[in-house]
Structure formats: structure tokens, C-alpha cells
Amino acid sequence: MTTEPRTFPPRPLSAVKAVYARQAGCPSSFALAVADFEPWSEGVEFETADTSTVPGWSAAEVSELHEAFGFGVREELEELATLEPGTTVAVAVVLRSIKVHGVDSHPRAFRHAGRQAVRNALLEAYGPPPTPWPRLP
Numbered sequence: 708m709t710t711e712p713r714t715f716p717p718r719p720l721s722a723v724k725a726v727y728a729r730q731a732g733c734p735s736s737f738a739l740a741v742a743d744f745e746p747w748s749e750g751v752e753f754e755t756a757d758t759s760t761v762p763g764w765s766a767a768e769v770s771e772l773h774e775a776f777g778f779g780v781r782e783e784l785e786e787l788a789t790l791e792p793g794t795t796v797a798v799a800v801v802l803r804s805i806k807v808h809g810v811d812s813h814p815r816a817f818r819h820a821g822r823q824a825v826r827n828a829l830l831e832a833y834g835p836p837p838t839p840w841p842r843l844p
Contacts, residue, residue, distance in 0.1 A: 725824035738816035739806040747799035753777040775814035779821020
């Protein structure tokens, strides 16, 4: 039986939402991002849309959040390629929008949101991973 090589993403995935919120006391973390995952040439291409700005935050601060999100996306996709042999990553990720909290948003939270966005895109593209059998209580 031959299986086709798996490519990520297999089709355009629009408006993939990722939230990273950790509020177990101080310090807390918050990041919300919406991104599109488009089939592209092999590798990872990352860009931000003009709409991904934050009122009241400087361009440098917002750029740092965008870069952290992109770093998280790349980190998670590198792990995907090593965990799923035969998976080719060929994706353009476009960060459409972000939401921040005035105190609790920072680059590390957006790095985690980038990783979560990839997980959410994988879930949308391929469904949940198979459940091991037998299922243990």
C-alpha cells in the first residue's frame, strides 16, 4: 500500500485563532492572534498584514510581538517535521490580527500563541490525532 506524502497545510486554512492565557497570579500572560495558513513553496514564509496593529502600542513593541509569534510558528513546525516523518512543511503564514492586554501581553506569550496557532491549524487540517487502543481508564 502506498501512501501519499503529507504536506502541511493540505489546503488554505483561514482565520486560525490562537489564544494563550495564563492567569495563575502574577506575572500573567495573554496573547490572542488570528492567522491564515496557505500552501506555499517548501519551508515557512511568515508575514504580517497591515491590519495587525495595536492602538496605543509603538510600532517597535508590536513588531516584537509579531516576531515572537513568527518564532513560535517556526518552532512548532520544526517539531512537526521531526515528529511526523514524511511531512513536508510548505506554508505561508499571514498574521491577520492580534489582541493584547495592557499589562499581561509580552513576546513570550505571543511565542506560545504562535505554537498554539500551528496546533490549531493541524487540528483543522487533519482532525484530532488517533486515539491509542486500547484506551486506558
